[in-house]
Amino acid sequence: MSVTAIDTWARPRQRQGALARLFDWKPFLVFICLLPAVGLLLVFLTYPLGLGIWLSFTDTTIGRAGQWVGLENFQYLFEEPIFWNAVFYSVFYTAVATVGKFGLGLWLALLLNNHLPFKSILRAIVLLPWIVPTVLSAIAFWFIYDTQFSIISYLLVEVLHVRETNINFLGEPWNARWSLIAANIWRGIPFVAISLLAGLQTISPSLYEAALLDGASPGQRFRYITFPMLLPILAIVMTFSIIFTFTDFQLVYAITRGGPVNSTQIMATLAFQRGIPGGQLGEGAAIAVSMIPFLVFATLFSYFALARRKWQQGESND
Amino acid sequence: MNNLTRRMALGLAGSTIAAAAMQGGEAWAQAAPAIPTSPATMPRLPIEANAELRLIRPSRFVPPDEVIFRESLAKFTQATGVKVTADFVGWEDIGSQTAVTANTGAGPDIVVGFGQSPHIYADKVIELTDIAEYLGTKYGGWMFLGEKYGKKNGTNNWIGLPMGGSTGPIVYRKSAVTEAGFSEVPQDHAGFLNLMKAMKRINKPGGFALGNAVGDGNGTANWLLWSHGGRMVDEEGKVAINSPEALASLNYMKELYPTFVDGTLSWLDPSNNRAFLAQQVFLTPNGVSLYFAAKNDPATQAIALDIEHAPMPRGVAASTPQSATILNAMVFKHTRFPNAAKALLAFMMESDQYDRWLTGCLGYWSHPLKAYSSSAVWTSDPKIAVYKEGMNHRFWSGYSGPISQAAGTVESEYIMVQMYSSVASGQATPQEAIRNAERRIRRYYR
Numbered sequence: 001m002s003v004t005a006i007d008t009w010a011r012p013r014q015r016q017g018a019l020a021r022l023f024d025w026k027p028f029l030v031f032i033c034l035l036p037a038v039g040l041l042l043v044f045l046t047y048p049l050g051l052g053i054w055l056s057f058t059d060t061t062i063g064r065a066g067q068w069v070g071l072e073n074f075q076y077l078f079e080e081p082i083f084w085n086a087v088f089y090s091v092f093y094t095a096v097a098t099v100g101k102f103g104l105g106l107w108l109a110l111l112l113n114n115h116l117p118f119k120s121i122l123r124a125i126v127l128l129p130w131i132v133p134t135v136l137s138a139i140a141f142w143f144i145y146d147t148q149f150s151i152i153s154y155l156l157v158e159v160l161h162v163r164e165t166n167i168n169f170l171g172e173p174w175n176a177r178w179s180l181i182a183a184n185i186w187r188g189i190p191f192v193a194i195s196l197l198a199g200l201q202t203i204s205p206s207l208y209e210a211a212l213l214d215g216a217s218p219g220q221r222f223r224y225i226t227f228p229m230l231l232p233i234l235a236i237v238m239t240f241s242i243i244f245t246f247t248d249f250q251l252v253y254a255i256t257r258g259g260p261v262n263s264t265q266i267m268a269t270l271a272f273q274r275g276i277p278g279g280q281l282g283e284g285a286a287i288a289v290s291m292i293p294f295l296v297f298a299t300l301f302s303y304f305a306l307a308r309r310k311w312q313q314g315e316s317n318d
Numbered sequence: 319m320n321n322l323t324r325r326m327a328l329g330l331a332g333s334t335i336a337a338a339a340m341q342g343g344e345a346w347a348q349a350a351p352a353i354p355t356s357p358a359t360m361p362r363l364p365i366e367a368n369a370e371l372r373l374i375r376p377s378r379f380v381p382p383d384e385v386i387f388r389e390s391l392a393k394f395t396q397a398t399g400v401k402v403t404a405d406f407v408g409w410e411d412i413g414s415q416t417a418v419t420a421n422t423g424a425g426p427d428i429v430v431g432f433g434q435s436p437h438i439y440a441d442k443v444i445e446l447t448d449i450a451e452y453l454g455t456k457y458g459g460w461m462f463l464g465e466k467y468g469k470k471n472g473t474n475n476w477i478g479l480p481m482g483g484s485t486g487p488i489v490y491r492k493s494a495v496t497e498a499g500f501s502e503v504p505q506d507h508a509g510f511l512n513l514m515k516a517m518k519r520i521n522k523p524g525g526f527a528l529g530n531a532v533g534d535g536n537g538t539a540n541w542l543l544w545s546h547g548g549r550m551v552d553e554e555g556k557v558a559i560n561s562p563e564a565l566a567s568l569n570y571m572k573e574l575y576p577t578f579v580d581g582t583l584s585w586l587d588p589s590n591n592r593a594f595l596a597q598q599v600f601l602t603p604n605g606v607s608l609y610f611a612a613k614n615d616p617a618t619q620a621i622a623l624d625i626e627h628a629p630m631p632r633g634v635a636a637s638t639p640q641s642a643t644i645l646n647a648m649v650f651k652h653t654r655f656p657n658a659a660k661a662l663l664a665f666m667m668e669s670d671q672y673d674r675w676l677t678g679c680l681g682y683w684s685h686p687l688k689a690y691s692s693s694a695v696w697t698s699d700p701k702i703a704v705y706k707e708g709m710n711h712r713f714w715s716g717y718s719g720p721i722s723q724a725a726g727t728v729e730s731e732y733i734m735v736q737m738y739s740s741v742a743s744g745q746a747t748p749q750e751a752i753r754n755a756e757r758r759i760r761r762y763y764r
Contacts (some may be wrong), residue, residue, distance in 0.1 A: 025671065027744075035530075054485060061723070061727075062413075062417040063412060071665075076761065081754070143644045146581075146589075147581025147584065148579070148580075148581060148591070148592070148593045148596060148597065148598040148599075162486045165580070166580060166581075168580045168581050168584075170581065170583075170584035171581040171582065171584045172583075172743075173743070173745070176584065212413050256529075256530075257529065257530040258583060259583065259584060259739075260528075260583035260584050260739060260743060261583065261586055261654060261736050261739045261740045261743055261745055262736060263745075273731070274731070276408065276414060277413070277532075277730040277731075278727050278730050278731045279723065279726070279727050279730070280727065280762075301321075304423040
């Protein structure tokens with residue numbers, strides 16, 4: 001890059017120089033380095049999302065390209081009781097299951113945070129429900145909840161004699177709704193527990209020692225040390241958990257297919273039901289697109305509410 | 319080996335397949351009983367050089383279905399040198415795979431799909447009129463549903479080749495019905511309701527699937543509607559569900575539902591089979607697979623001996639109000655070997671292959687060609703006689719409109735099932751349920 005060199009080797013140097021200068025030019029270099037990542041995002045995220053949104057404004061069916069119909073799909077859905085039922089149950093399912101998962105998950109995390117014998121093995125076992133493929137656990141639950149062959153009914157009727165008849169777990173709307181929520185909580189606890197356990201272990205023991213010296217009770221230690229220190233990770237885990245639960249598909253589809261009479265239909269299963277077996281791709285896409293506002297809201301809530309410094313540190317307005 | 323047979327086959331001008339069928343036929347001549355045939359000339363279909371075929375069809379419910387089907391394909395390869403690759407696809411996936419094949423113009427040459435598919439993709443499949451007419455002439459004509467699903471609506475052009483149909487009549491335990499005080503399953507609504515009530519009383523209840531089950535759930539709904547003289551759409555495909563007949567069927571449902579075993583609202587397709595074999599349910603509509611499973615398992619021999627079949631109660635319908643799940647073969651235009659594909663389909667329907675398949679499956683896929691009514695399978699076990707007329711039912715999915723995609727969508731959306739289950743569960747009054755179903759059906763029939 002010396003000045004004399006340019007004079008002597010004018011032609012070859014200039015050619016190389018152009019390329020080298022191009023690569024030395026920062027905006028270009030940034031662009032080139034980002035290209036693989038941007039390409040992946042465009043192909044695997046933006047395109048499917050864009051296609052989904054486009055489809056929701058058309059009357060595409062499987063086997064026939066659709067025409068632009070504007071908001072017709074949404075207008076039809078907004079008048080349809082089945083859709084509103086799915087919206088209701090999606091929100092209800094997410095809310096109840098999230099509360100359950102966090103209550104039990106936090107409890108489990110606190111227990112596992114103590115010094116127990118066989119600590120690592122216990123933690124591995126706790127992860128099991130999360131490791132098992134969802135469809136397998138769903139099929140297991142399908143049997144547990146079967147009207148004729150349920151193990152729970154068997155225990156209650158044949159062994160403990162506290163009931164006369166089998167419980168109709170999946171045949172009654174509310175029974176089916178609660179049964180699915182229980183299955184979802186069972187599956188979701190390990191994720192919450194292990195994530196919160198990781199959070200618990202980052203809390204410095206010196207804080208607890210200081211609190212002990214000050215004579216804080218276990219309840220006070222939890223309220224003023226554990227909980228505030230855990231809030232940032234709680235916000236992240238909760239965001240993920242809400243998104244996973246709201247978009248859950250396999251459990252519901254494998255256990256009830258949305259029945260009885262659509263009472264356990266959630267938006268994800270309804271979108272699939274309409275789009276693939278029903279062949280109405282446009283309508284299915286419209287249902288899927290209707291999930292976006294809920295997910296955006298849940299994410300914003302978690303980030304802006306739970307992750308606020310004031311909340312985390314327990315301060316009042318400054 | 320293949321080359322030799324192909325050269326031989328090609329050398330025989332004109333009746334390549336007839337020769338092939340004869341070659342294959344000799345080996346089975348003793349085993350196969352005589353199926354009456356009339357003289358017919360196999361259309362001239364010179365097989366293309368180096369032909370290779372790919373075929374997909376729905377997976378089996380009874381094991382011999384796949385074994386014998388594959389053996390027949392192998393015989394075709396042996397006779398003609400055409401290599402055939404067959405894939406067995408899950409029942410729920412075959413529809414979307416057919417759609418992808420039709421839209422992309424790639425994939426299997428032959429799809430043995432379900433009823434409506436050739437009608438949905440009518441402009442993407444080749445006409446099969448020549449082989450269908452040949453088979454019809456040779457084997458005593460096509461049965462009602464064979465013709466209905468084979469011919470393009472309102473024409474004499476065959477676009478599909480129905481290979482069989484699976485029906486779900488009443489499967490019941492003789493002992494339970496006798497104990498309830500009946501000698502047979504009554505064919506009228508009131509009598510059938512009395513039987514169901516009596517069976518519930520002796521704690522040996524029946525049950526019909528009312529969950530989101532593609533086969534069994536829709537079977538229940540169709541039977542209720544048709545046996546009351548109702549129909550979903552009229553001949554032109556205009557929605558006709560809002561009728562006094564449909565209302566009567568919903569009111570009947572309200573009375574019938576309390577006699578069912580618990581949990582029918584959550585039943586998926588396998589549920590009634592399981593409950594029946596576990597002696598929790600003593601009367602349910604199903605294909606022959608239930609009897610087949612009981613008969614072939616030493617543990618359930620006693621149940622198999624006690625099983626009887628009866629047609630679905632007719633009610634006010636002129637004939638048994640039931641349809642069949644049709645196995646309908648189609649050849650896509652994108653195939654490079656249309657003659658080989660047609661030859662293969664005809665070959666599979668010839669008595670040497672077809673009768674073995676029919677017999678091996680114990681009549682699981684009822685035959686679409688009249689001559690096969692004299693197949694030994696129908697006399698081998700008197701209990702399965704009711705399946706013999708499976709393809710002769712006078713009803714079809716989307717009755718009484720044209721066979722269309724909309725009819726298929728209504729079924730896979732469980733609109734009719736949910737009309738009945740919402741009334742059964744008390745979520746809607748019959749009037750509300752009808753209005754709701756009408757609104758949903760209208761959207762797909764617009």
